[in-house]
Amino acid sequence: MDFFIQALFVGIIKGATYIIIALSMVIIYKSSNVFNFAVGEFCTMGAIMFYVASLTHLPLPVVFILFLLLCIVSSGFIEKIVIEPLMGRDPLSITLVTIGLSTFLVGLFQMTLGSHPVPIDIQLPSLMFEIGDLFFTSEQIWSAIFATTAIVLLLLFYQFTRWGIVMRATAEGQVKAMAFGVNTRFVLTLTWVIAAIVAALAGLVVAWGGSLTYNMGIIGLVAIPVVLVGGLESITGCIIGGMLIGIVESLTSFYLESAIGLEGFRAVTPYLFLLIVLMIRPTGLFGQVHIERV
Amino acid sequence: MLKIENLTVVYLGVISVLHGVSLSAPEQSITALLGGNGSGKTTLMRAISGILDIYEGDIQKGEIELNKVKLNGLKAVDITRKMNLTYMMEGRPIFEYLTIKENLKAAASCRWDSNVSRDMEGMLAYFPPLVKRLQSKAGYLSGGEQQMLCMSMALMTNPKFILMDEPSLGLSPIMVKEIFEVIGRINSEKKIGILLSEQNAMVALKVSSHGFVMDNGRVVMDDSAKALLSNADIQEAYLGSADQDGKDYKEAKRYKRRKRWLG
Numbered sequence: 001m002d003f004f005i006q007a008l009f010v011g012i013i014k015g016a017t018y019i020i021i022a023l024s025m026v027i028i029y030k031s032s033n034v035f036n037f038a039v040g041e042f043c044t045m046g047a048i049m050f051y052v053a054s055l056t057h058l059p060l061p062v063v064f065i066l067f068l069l070l071c072i073v074s075s076g077f078i079e080k081i082v083i084e085p086l087m088g089r090d091p092l093s094i095t096l097v098t099i100g101l102s103t104f105l106v107g108l109f110q111m112t113l114g115s116h117p118v119p120i121d122i123q124l125p126s127l128m129f130e131i132g133d134l135f136f137t138s139e140q141i142w143s144a145i146f147a148t149t150a151i152v153l154l155l156l157f158y159q160f161t162r163w164g165i166v167m168r169a170t171a172e173g174q175v176k177a178m179a180f181g182v183n184t185r186f187v188l189t190l191t192w193v194i195a196a197i198v199a200a201l202a203g204l205v206v207a208w209g210g211s212l213t214y215n216m217g218i219i220g221l222v223a224i225p226v227v228l229v230g231g232l233e234s235i236t237g238c239i240i241g242g243m244l245i246g247i248v249e250s251l252t253s254f255y256l257e258s259a260i261g262l263e264g265f266r267a268v269t270p271y272l273f274l275l276i277v278l279m280i281r282p283t284g285l286f287g288q289v290h291i292e293r294v
Numbered sequence: 295m296l297k298i299e300n301l302t303v304v305y306l307g308v309i310s311v312l313h314g315v316s317l318s319a320p321e322q323s324i325t326a327l328l329g330g331n332g333s334g335k336t337t338l339m340r341a342i343s344g345i346l347d348i349y350e351g352d353i354q355k356g357e358i359e360l361n362k363v364k365l366n367g368l369k370a371v372d373i374t375r376k377m378n379l380t381y382m383m384e385g386r387p388i389f390e391y392l393t394i395k396e397n398l399k400a401a402a403s404c405r406w407d408s409n410v411s412r413d414m415e416g417m418l419a420y421f422p423p424l425v426k427r428l429q430s431k432a433g434y435l436s437g438g439e440q441q442m443l444c445m446s447m448a449l450m451t452n453p454k455f456i457l458m459d460e461p462s463l464g465l466s467p468i469m470v471k472e473i474f475e476v477i478g479r480i481n482s483e484k485k486i487g488i489l490l491s492e493q494n495a496m497v498a499l500k501v502s503s504h505g506f507v508m509d510n511g512r513v514v515m516d517d518s519a520k521a522l523l524s525n526a527d528i529q530e531a532y533l534g535s536a537d538q539d540g541k542d543y544k545e546a547k548r549y550k551r552r553k554r555w556l557g
Contacts, residue, residue, distance in 0.1 A: 165392065165396045165400050166400050168389070169400035176388075178370045179381045179387060180447060181380070183371045183404075184371075
């Protein structure tokens with residue numbers, strides 16, 4: 001039984017990281033109907049920015065603020081150069097551009113980082129957790145805390161602040177928002193920057209647990225089943241989908257892999273799970289069913 | 295004074311929609327813009343408010359001026375924020391998944407000053423039915439309430455001039471009367487100029503001081519509202535003909551009617 005609970009909790013904690021990455025994709029999809037394939041590279045970029053900030057050897061809070069500033073600058077730069085010229089065009093074009101952007105960024109990271117993993121060390125108090133036979137590393141607990149804080153802050157931002165309301169309104173109808181004087185260009189830039197920061201946080205957590213490599217962006221691929229299971233436009237779906245996928249993956253790695261002798265099968269189970277869910281609910285568990293009059 | 299001179303608008307480079315439209319709407323009064331479907335009223339309003347390029351439209355010739363300031367090349371955001379001209383689109387443009395209060399906040403985002411909450415109270419004084427449903431999602435409101443919400447959102451942007459596109463669309467006659475009463479009050483109490491594009495000619499002309507009639511992308515009649523109400527052609531085209539006996543079908547042919555516009 002303890003084994004099962006350990007598997008469950010590891011799954012939930014891993015799920016927290018998946019939720020953040022999926023949130024990044026959902027934020028962008030809700031506002032511009034673009035499926036951001038470069039989300040993994042935004043994660044890597046975040047980890048790199050943190051590494052660069054930590055080279056200054058300043059105290060941790062300062063490094064964190066520096067990290068946020070670097071993320072804002074770099075993602076704003078990418079958005080202005082790559083996304084904004086395509087504003088108003090078919091979202092599919094912008095989606096294709098994100099695929100190219102992802103490849104370009106991987107190459108860029110390899111050129112700057114080299115092919116060897118770079119360790120990232122964050123001096124945080126140890127929160128190692130032991131209850132009976134259950135054991136959680138400090139990194140796992142901290143990543144769960146980061147993820148939960150990020151999710152809560154994001155939800156509060158969207159529900160209660162003025163800019164959050166404006167962003168939700170623009171997501172519903174860009175032209176309507178423009179007619180009422182909303183600066184939609186700025187709102188779109190803001191959306192991408194927030195999504196990039198959210199992804200950067202996830203990248204930080206992943207790199208801290210493992211290490212920073214140039215192709216760490218593969219983690220972004222796991223966000224795809226999470227987003228599709230939860231429904232592309234739903235933040236609730238993100239959270240529930242992330243939990244489910246995390247638990248499914250963890251249970252597979254704890255139980256199924258040894259049972260059927262297929263090591264690494266847990267990389268496949270999220271997609272199998274996605275297949276089953278889509279067969280029952282094609283738009284995801286919480287997705288909006290679009291009724292189109294033909 | 296909102297002045298439009300010789301405006302030519304083309305969609306997708308090939309579909310010519312407005313052919314040399316000229317009209318003027320003084321500030322602080324209500325001007326009616328009448329015309330059947332497809333006469334170019336919405337296109338004209340899109341051109342004035344600067345969102346024409348989203349619909350792949352292009353102003354090829356002509357000038358749009360508000361108080362001697364050219365509106366042609368300005369971005370839509372600047373037109374609403376700096377020139378204080380708001381376009382209330384047709385079809386009740388509200389944000390359905392936001393609550394009424396959030397809708398008003400979103401509309402007020404172009405002016406982050408401290409008067410926003412006070413203005414919100416003022417807005418709700420014009421539209422008492424909205425007060426009861428402040429926290430419900432806007433998508434659940436009835437048609438009339440949505441139209442009231444639209445209007446209060448337009449008022450929250452602190453306009454000096456509002457372009458209203460078919461506010462009476464799909465509303466019951468009692469609701470139309472209520473809405474137009476409020477339109478009259480907005481104009482007289484807040485001194486906001488209104489360009490009112492309408493299908494319901496009777497109600498529009500009753501509340502306006504001046505009227506333009508458009509047909510096929512051209513202005514075909516331009517007169518005071520009272521004169522238009524008693525004009526025989528307008529009566530025949532929009533208000534139902536006074537002559538109820540079986541009309542000779544030949545007489546009702548459109549090309550013959552068009553000749554009479556010039557008279």
